[in-house]
Amino acid sequence: MILAIDVGGTHTDAVLLDSTGVVGSAKVPTKKEDLLECVLQAIDQVIQGCPVEQIEKVNLSTTLTTNAIVENKGEKVGLFILPGPGINPQTLLIGEENVILSGYIDHRGREVAPIYEEEIIRGIEKLKEKNIKYIAVVGKFSTRNNKHELAVERIIRKNYPQIEDVVLGHTLSGSLNFPRRVATAYLSTKIKKIHKNFVYSIQDALKIRNISAPVYLLKADGGTVELINSLHKPVETALSGPAASIMGAISLVDYNGTAIVLDIGGTTTDLAILVDNVPLFQPKGAIIGDYKTLVRALYTKSFGLGGDSVVSLVGDQLKIGPERMGPAACLGGPCPTPTDAFSVLNLTDLGKRELAVAAYQGIANSLGLEVKEVAEMVLDKVKKIIIGHINEAINEFKDQPVYTIHELLENFTLNPDLLIGIGGPAHLIIPLIASELNWLYSIPKDTTVANAIGAGCARTTAIITLRVDTAEGFLSIPEYSYRETLSSSSRITINEAEAMAVDWIRKKASEMSIPRSDLDVEITESQSFNVVDGFYTVGRIMDITAQIKPGISSMISIDKEAVSK
Amino acid sequence: MKRANKGTGLVFFPAFDWAISATHPEREERLLYTRDQIFEEGIMDLPNIKEYRAGIASEKDVQRVHICVPNVSAVATESHLISAGGAIAAADAVLQGEVKNAFALVRPPGHHAMRVVHGARGFCNINNESIMVEYIRKKYGNHLKIAFVDTDAHHADGTQDIYYNDPEVLHISIHQDGRTLYPGTGFVDELGGPGAFASTLNVPLPPNTTDEGLHYVLDNFVLPVLEEFKPDLVINAAGQDNHYTDPLTNMKISAQGYAQLNEKLKPDIAVLQGGYSIEGALPYVNVGIILAMAGIDYSYVKEPDYYPERRLQSDRVTEQIKRTVEQLQTIWSKRNSVDLNKIFGKGRYYERYRRIYYDTDGIQEEQKEKIYRCSECTGYRLITSKARLFTGRKQTAHIVLIPHHACRSCQEVGLEEFHKLKKNEKSDFVYLQDSENDLYLSNI
Structure with missing residues (x-):
């Protein structure tokens, strides 16, 4: 059996999977301040009555690293860069202390200028003053020749043995992009300690529960990494939430063709693309918080539209989202939402219809329309917004620059004709959009725990x-x-x-x-x-x-x- | 025409699967190291850079510029059409108001391709930047005034030929003296046809000219001329073969020199031309140009073997450049008071005869041209072009050109001439290129 946990923004889900599917599930509220605790709560609930020795593998998708990055938590980082000629290196100084070295490597991996030990030692002095013990070393073209990064590491370790960790840029990705390599190394270094503490706590907690199965973390690329191996590049485990939902779609729906996955939540919708059951990647790497990185990630497009998005009137135009003020009015929430529009039109028996009608009465009065007419306008607008985003995503791939005649003439286009819906409001919204586009649609039955299932089914990449x-x-x-x-x-x-x-x-x-x-x-x-x-x-x-x-x-x-x- | 006030468009099309031949300077590897540098610098991630995908120029896009003998597909392959399509994508980005300026970093180059094309010369089959300009004139208005500044080390004889008699297009070519380099033309006294005198300008520079000399020409001649001409669009045909490491030329320009040139010239669109120091120059020059166009600090862009004294040039070179610039200043200032009859004769037709050599394809062409000296417009033109291909086969083309803004009479006479030729010439090729009516006909 596989035990899988997905820490989402609002809920943490745990599922137990045997080879044929879900045999148990649990849902607990996510505590942002103590992710470990809610993970353990979810585990404890789901393994009740289950012989733990049957668990062969534990897969975990958490928001730990994403949150740390977005909230700018973590250790102070000393950043050594070897920028060589090009863009002004001042723009890359994102460390809490930065040292620019004069050595550099060119595009063929040739050493053009050597490194000077004194420069590095002077840099180390600055770090010592500020008691910075987490260090990232990143050179331009270090993927073509890592000699400088390795030498700088040696000199740092020799002259500053008290350091906790040194991360070298070339180990993080083979792709060319120095600013992204700097950001990736910086983030990896910054969240090392937070991540490490989490990893050890999980290990201890599982030991106490007699779970000895190997533990894996989900990465942004939809694959997993063994807990211990994740210590090197913790930044890879950021953005695993969207990856979990995409893997969920793949594990629950089988389609040989091009499909759009919409994970519709209360506040936002995440859009992904599958071609023959394989997800498309973010072309250059993930954007995490404000940082463009080289972290491999599945393509997702997020937009502020969900079942609980606030519907308001701006002038005589309806506006939907991007904020959420609470649950839908029919469930006692404060404002009219898309979910309420379905309620008004008797398309759902969720909550109390009269509350939904009341919530829309104000807008209906201002526009001089019946409440039902307004509800129809809202659904129309929801359709338009989502279809707009679907088209944008398709065009993004169509307009992707290519560098050979062969690829240019091939004229790659995506022709999706299936919508896969995940998340609470999916069963309401997806059929509307599919019928507008004249596509097929599929809403897997375990959709509310699809993310946890996705995390559980993912394999190592x-x-x-x-x-x-x-x-x-x-x-x-x-x-x-x-x-x-x-x-x-x-x-x-x-x-x-x-x-x-x-x-x-x-x-x-x-x-x-x-x-x-x-x-x-x-x-x-x-x-x-x-x-x-x-x-x-x-x-x-x-x-x-x-x-x-x-x-x-x-x-x-x-x-x-x-x-x- | 709505114009953006920021952002730089970049069309990067290195044609990694195309070469003239395996070891030819125009081979797959040419922009490989430029790609490495651009990608490693993270240029495409910069907030004011937007990357565009190259398109494919249509047959008609090519016909607006060229008479391809016997037809477009015989002289232009997909690689050429994509290179021209890359320039067009850059133009659209600027003229649709999406970006302030754009750089088409595309290959193969185009500036040696003349109006009549029997094959490749100077590594060029079709003239990307002229195809782009004719596309712009068609789509965004044929009243636009356009200035080309060609900074390739070789004289832009192709673009000069195409705009030879077009007063709305100013063509300035700055290059290594034709006595010392292919194609052997581009002297101060080449000033265009009777309908467009002094809208062709050439600045031949002596070998070993450095950034200092290039910027002297810019400051003292090119920029003042542009100031007076007041173009709607400035196009830089951005050759990079006057770099101090280029294997084919003898110039001494650096990446900093190129970047500063772009900062001063402020081209709306730049289109790559030659440049064959693919490791020592192109990665740095291209990054320098892109940053300069985008208004980003380029002062850290330096070749591995650069040192500031590379700006210095010998006094002899400096003196020679000063003399050339003086000559050109005089020509430019007196251009409106020149008696054109003294230069082009008093006849109703101006005739010229030329031999054109296609070094890349080994073709010899002989061209006779008659320009009708119309008082209402720049006049229709008749060209007879005889070519001997390297196989020994001969082909002859008879061409009627009706220019932009042709008067009614020139339109009518031109069309009559075409029909007459079509009837008479049974074995030769006959073409009509009617720019005014966007009409391109032939007897094939």
Whole structure:
């Protein structure tokens, strides 16, 4: 059995899953100040009467790291950067103390300027004065050569043995984007301690409850990471909430085609896109709070519209959201909401209809219309807003810049024709939109705990970026600080490089004890360039990215809602 | 025309799957290191940068500029149409008011492609920036006054040829002296046709000109001329091959020099041209240009081997540049009092004869052109173009051009000429390019 917990904004859900589906569930209110406590409460409720030795795995999706980042909690960070030439480095100084070093590496991974130990030691003195013990070291192009970052770490450890942790930029992602690498390293360093405390507390708490199964955390990419392994890059576990709901949709609905997932809550709606049961990614990485990062994340588009959004009148125009003032009026809330509009029109038997009618009376009077007419206008507006966001999301992918003739002519477009609805108000809103768009729709039956189910079904993911530059004579995998010198006669082909990337990720998967049946490896990017000097080809540059796709664990085979065209 | 007051559009199309040939300077690798630098700098994440996807230019977009012999698809492949489509995407972003200015960082380049095209010359098949300008004139109004400032190290002979007789388009080319570099043209006395005298201007610079010399030309000639011409749009054909590391030229411009140029020139749209120092120059020059266009501090953008003394140039070079600028200042200031009959003769037609060599495709072209010296407009034009392809095959094209704002009579006579030619010439190609009526016909 799998025990899965999803900490949401309002509720924390726990489910117990056996191979065929949900065998138990619990819901407790989320306590933002003490996430650990509500996680444990939910666990205690759901495992009542369950033999804990049958639990094979615990999957956990929390808002811990997201909250810490958004609320700017965490340790003071000393940031060492090696910016080289380019954008003014002053714009990147987001650490509580910042040190700019003069050494730098170029785009081919060549050292252009060396690092100076004195500069680093002077920086360390500043950190000591402020008692800063969490350090991030980030170099421009450090993914092409990590030499400087490693050397700076050595010098810091030698001269400042009291430090708690050093995070190196190149280990966080193989992608190019120095400002995002800086932000990712900064956040990872900042929330390290908070995350570590949480991890150890969870371990202790599970031990007390005699749960010895391995524990995994859900990441923003819809995959999981083993609790202990999450200590290195805690920032990856931010934004796991939307990822949980997307994985929930995939675990409950089976559709070979393109689908839009709408997770409709009380205040906001999260939109995601699935193509043949695989979610689309955020092209450049997650945006967490105010920070653009290199954290791999599933694509989501959030907007301030939910079942409890406030409906008001601005001039003679209806306005819906983005705020929520409380529950729907029919349930005793203070203002009219989309849910009340359904109530007015007798489309739901939730709460008291007369309260909903009363809530809309003011707007109806101002517009000189019947309450029912206003309710219809509200639903019309809800449809328009949501369909507008669906179209925007589709266009975002359609207008995505491409860099080859092949891709440009291929003219990638998304043609979704299924809506998957999750969340409380989904059963009311989704059919309306689907009929307007003339699409199919599916609302899985366990929709209220879909996020927890999603967290429970998710399997472990991993990614590696392989760079081969035979002209410069190296092969490297930045995420694993791996670098190998190649002889000048090296003739690695693109096929060999791809095979190498796949081998590597398989090897990593076995170290992470990912079951073979969950090893869905794919090459997501593969580029190869001849390097020409004068009129001679002197080598080859190859960039390959391989990943274990996010998907549903083979331990689970829930009866899915099959949708067919 | 609504215009935005901030934001820079960027169309990046490196054509990572296209080359003229495996080791040709125009190969897949050309913008690879530029991509690395742009991506690593996080340029696309900057709040005032908006990235746009390149489009594909249509056949008609090409026909507005070129007579392609025998047809568009014979001389322009998808890569060329996308490069031109990239320039068009940049233009739309600016003219729709989405961004203040835009940079089409696209390849292959275009500025050596002339009006008549039998094949590729100077790595160019079709003229991206002219295709963009004709698209702008069609979509956003043919009254717009446009100024090109071509800063590629090679003379922009193609764009010059296209706008040779068009008084609404000012074409200034700044380049390494034609006596020392391909295509061997672009001298001070090339000043355009009888209908557009002095709207073609050339600033040949001696080898070893540095940032100092380039900025002398900008400050003392280009900017004052633009001030007087008052263009609605300034287009920078942004070649990057006058960089001090470029393998094909002998100039000494730095990334800082390019960025400062952009800051002064304030082009509405920049379109990449040549530039073949793909590691030592392009990554830094392109980042410098983008930052300058976006109004972001570019003072930290420096090549690994840059030092400030690179600005210094020899006194001989400085003197020569000063003389050239003086000559040009005189030409510009006296342009309205010049007796055109002395230059173009008193006949009803002005005729010119040229030989054009296509280095990339090994084509020899001979061109005879007759321009009707109309008192109402710039006059219809008749061109006979004979080309000998590298295979030995010969092809001849007879062309009638009816310019923008052609008078009724020139429109009628031009059309008559086309029909006459079509009837007579059975074996040759006959074309009509009627810019005034956006009409493009041929006998094929």
